[in-house]
Amino acid sequence: MTVLLVMLAAVMVLGGGGYAYSRYIAGNLGEDPSRPTPAISQADGMDYVATPTPVVFAHHFASIAGAGPIVGPVIAVIYGWAPALLWVVLGGVFIGAVHDYLATHMAMREGGMSMATLVRRLMGERAFMAMMLLLVVMLALVCAAFLNLSATALTSMLPFDRLDLSRDQHLFRVEVKDGQEQVVIGGIASMSVVCITAAAPLVGWLYLKKKVAVWKCSLLATAICAASITAGVFKPITLGPNVWKLLLSWYVLIAAGAPVWIFLQSRDFINVHILYVGMAALLATLVVAGLRGASVIDPIPAFNIDQGTQAQGVFWPSLFILIACGAVSGFHSLCAGGTTCKQISSEKAARQIGYYAMLLESFLAVCVIGAMMIGAVKMDYIRDVHPALLGLKGSNAVLGFAMAVGNAAKVAFGVPIAAGALAGMVLLEGFLVTTLDTAIRLTRYLIEEIWRAFFGEYDLFAKPVAEADSRRDWGTGEKTPTGAEGIPIAPSLSESVPAPAFPTATSGAFRWLLMLLRQYWFNSALAVGFMLAFALTEKGGQIALWGIFATSNQLLAGMVLALGALWLLRQGRKVWYALVPAVLMLATTVTSLVLKLKEFASGPKASAPLLAADIVITVIAVYLVAAGLREVFRFYRSRERNPRHK
Numbered sequence: 001m002t003v004l005l006v007m008l009a010a011v012m013v014l015g016g017g018g019y020a021y022s023r024y025i026a027g028n029l030g031e032d033p034s035r036p037t038p039a040i041s042q043a044d045g046m047d048y049v050a051t052p053t054p055v056v057f058a059h060h061f062a063s064i065a066g067a068g069p070i071v072g073p074v075i076a077v078i079y080g081w082a083p084a085l086l087w088v089v090l091g092g093v094f095i096g097a098v099h100d101y102l103a104t105h106m107a108m109r110e111g112g113m114s115m116a117t118l119v120r121r122l123m124g125e126r127a128f129m130a131m132m133l134l135l136v137v138m139l140a141l142v143c144a145a146f147l148n149l150s151a152t153a154l155t156s157m158l159p160f161d162r163l164d165l166s167r168d169q170h171l172f173r174v175e176v177k178d179g180q181e182q183v184v185i186g187g188i189a190s191m192s193v194v195c196i197t198a199a200a201p202l203v204g205w206l207y208l209k210k211k212v213a214v215w216k217c218s219l220l221a222t223a224i225c226a227a228s229i230t231a232g233v234f235k236p237i238t239l240g241p242n243v244w245k246l247l248l249s250w251y252v253l254i255a256a257g258a259p260v261w262i263f264l265q266s267r268d269f270i271n272v273h274i275l276y277v278g279m280a281a282l283l284a285t286l287v288v289a290g291l292r293g294a295s296v297i298d299p300i301p302a303f304n305i306d307q308g309t310q311a312q313g314v315f316w317p318s319l320f321i322l323i324a325c326g327a328v329s330g331f332h333s334l335c336a337g338g339t340t341c342k343q344i345s346s347e348k349a350a351r352q353i354g355y356y357a358m359l360l361e362s363f364l365a366v367c368v369i370g371a372m373m374i375g376a377v378k379m380d381y382i383r384d385v386h387p388a389l390l391g392l393k394g395s396n397a398v399l400g401f402a403m404a405v406g407n408a409a410k411v412a413f414g415v416p417i418a419a420g421a422l423a424g425m426v427l428l429e430g431f432l433v434t435t436l437d438t439a440i441r442l443t444r445y446l447i448e449e450i451w452r453a454f455f456g457e458y459d460l461f462a463k464p465v466a467e468a469d470s471r472r473d474w475g476t477g478e479k480t481p482t483g484a485e486g487i488p489i490a491p492s493l494s495e496s497v498p499a500p501a502f503p504t505a506t507s508g509a510f511r512w513l514l515m516l517l518r519q520y521w522f523n524s525a526l527a528v529g530f531m532l533a534f535a536l537t538e539k540g541g542q543i544a545l546w547g548i549f550a551t552s553n554q555l556l557a558g559m560v561l562a563l564g565a566l567w568l569l570r571q572g573r574k575v576w577y578a579l580v581p582a583v584l585m586l587a588t589t590v591t592s593l594v595l596k597l598k599e600f601a602s603g604p605k606a607s608a609p610l611l612a613a614d615i616v617i618t619v620i621a622v623y624l625v626a627a628g629l630r631e632v633f634r635f636y637r638s639r640e641r642n643p644r645h646k
Helices: 002-029 053-065 068-079 081-109 115-123 125-154 186-209 214-234 241-255 264-292 305-312 315-322 331-338 347-375 378-385 397-413 417-455 508-517 520-535 542-570 576-601 608-641
Strands: 157-159 174-177 180-184
Touching: 002 081, 002 264, 002 347, 053 264, 053 331, 053 347, 053 417, 068 081, 068 305, 068 315, 068 347, 068 378, 068 397, 068 417, 068 542, 081 115, 081 315, 081 331, 081 347, 081 542, 081 576, 115 125, 115 331, 115 417, 115 542, 115 608, 125 186, 125 241, 125 331, 125 397, 125 417, 125 520, 125 542, 125 608, 157 397, 180 186, 186 214, 186 264, 186 417, 214 264, 241 417, 241 520, 264 347, 264 397, 264 417, 305 315, 315 542, 315 576, 331 417, 331 542, 347 397, 378 397, 397 417, 417 508, 417 520, 508 520, 520 608, 542 576, 542 608, 576 608
Parallel strands: none
Antiparallel strands: 157 180, 174 180
16 A cells, blocks of 8 residues: 555656646746747758657657666665655656756757757857767767666566466576576567567658658557567567677667658657556556555565665765656756757647656656565565675666566566566666667767867858857847846857858868768767767676766756756846756765766776766866856856846
8 A cells, every 4th residue: 555655645746746836937938839949940851840749748758768767766776765756756846857848948949959059158168068078978878878778678588486487388488597597588678679660660751751640650659569569479589788789789870860750759659659558557557556455575665775875875975866867867958959859849848848758757767666665575676786785796777677567567466477577678678779769869969069169160060150140049039138027138258159251161181071070970970989888898887887877967967957047047037946956966966976986996896987987077067067157157247237237
């Protein structure tokens, strides 16, 4: 019954609190449904494509959710399920959803800008380059973490004696590995991934090019999902982890350069049906198990702070870092400013997608915590997810989640543990690959922006003067931006400089180099290369990579919230709902970065790649905070010099 009370309270806070709070923020932002969005005013059929809100919501939710709201809570419940639950629910409403909505709204109002380009406009060229470097490093860590988790999920084998299977069963293939019988689970998810990816272009062509009704495409997508899982049961694909890493790398390399409707939108649209059905099934499992009042023997306690500290470090900041995406995630701002803002057809949709998609992700994290409450056997959980506490190696959060879902399904419906474990594995894998699609494309966008920043004075990269003159539309659409009460906003002294009227002509080898840097496939290859640099060389373990990824991810969230506060300040609007969570997240993440410096420099978790990433991220964080404070002081000095602005 405890899990039912937990779920009910979470729904009330996330639903009721989120609805009221989002409307308050929308009023403060000046939401205008009649105002044309970049998807309409800059439509190009490639990146800027006005798309039905349900389709964009599906793409956005599938992209932002990833493994975060699943793997993060699975790792973090070592501190007990109660602290994890409180952070997810309260953080989701007051920090995560605010961050996502604000990022989506800013990017949309600024013409489909990325967060890095907005930094350039508000804080100057140096801050822009620092943010770009931070984003590239962070996205490389995101992609590496999810690539490794994908390979783990696609090749997972679960111990036969833990799956409640009869010896004469023929549904799952059994292999002997290291002298122990193992059930092949990941191969089923592998076939599902292949089938969904192959069908994606057809679905995209139907709903976007042929204008087939979304509900009809939804029925087709549901059939494709069912067929893909059925095919996986009868013909599972079994390949090694490194083979899957390379195959997935080739796929995202191709997808990152293709029009968004071919793979990115359409694959997310198909796959989100698995996610929706999986979440509904997980919720039903929790409700039935709660009504039955049953749970496994030796469950995870509500509070387990001491053991959590031994496994992952001090409660603060560790817990608030490990649950990266269930409560707040900086990666969401990249989705908002990279692909989502270019597809939204109205400003009202920005709130429906930005704020509510985050609440849905938080609710997914709540369901995961509920599954761990009633389905995780404490000692088995520690052996799977935190083996270092037992003097063992080989952490596998994917296995920990799958086993918890399998046990919960047995408690609720009496089905074999293997059936629930398979469902959990397919659900998790669906989130993982969709995030890889989006993250690599976003990295490509960032790399292209870096080249434009470095080589904007040359003819191959310079924009027309009319296009480059961007001293307009600071959220107002006017040449002279005004605040909430019509007060003129002082332009930043470090505002982006327009492209030269007469760009420098290029020739020879240098021109060939610039032509290469303009190719989307080259920049996509760079993005994939950065991902593999961490994924194939990292030796610190799955949780070590997750820790630095989550820290950089939460740091970016703090940065974007602070950027949002500066953006609001320059328009004369209220800033407290962005500033307060920004300060909290920056304090948490900078503390975590400092603590991890020693961890990566020496001891069993030593890792040169992660140490280098930690140092780079820490230096950039300090610089960007200082640059932000400088702009705030400039703003107030400008107002003091002009009495009318006081």
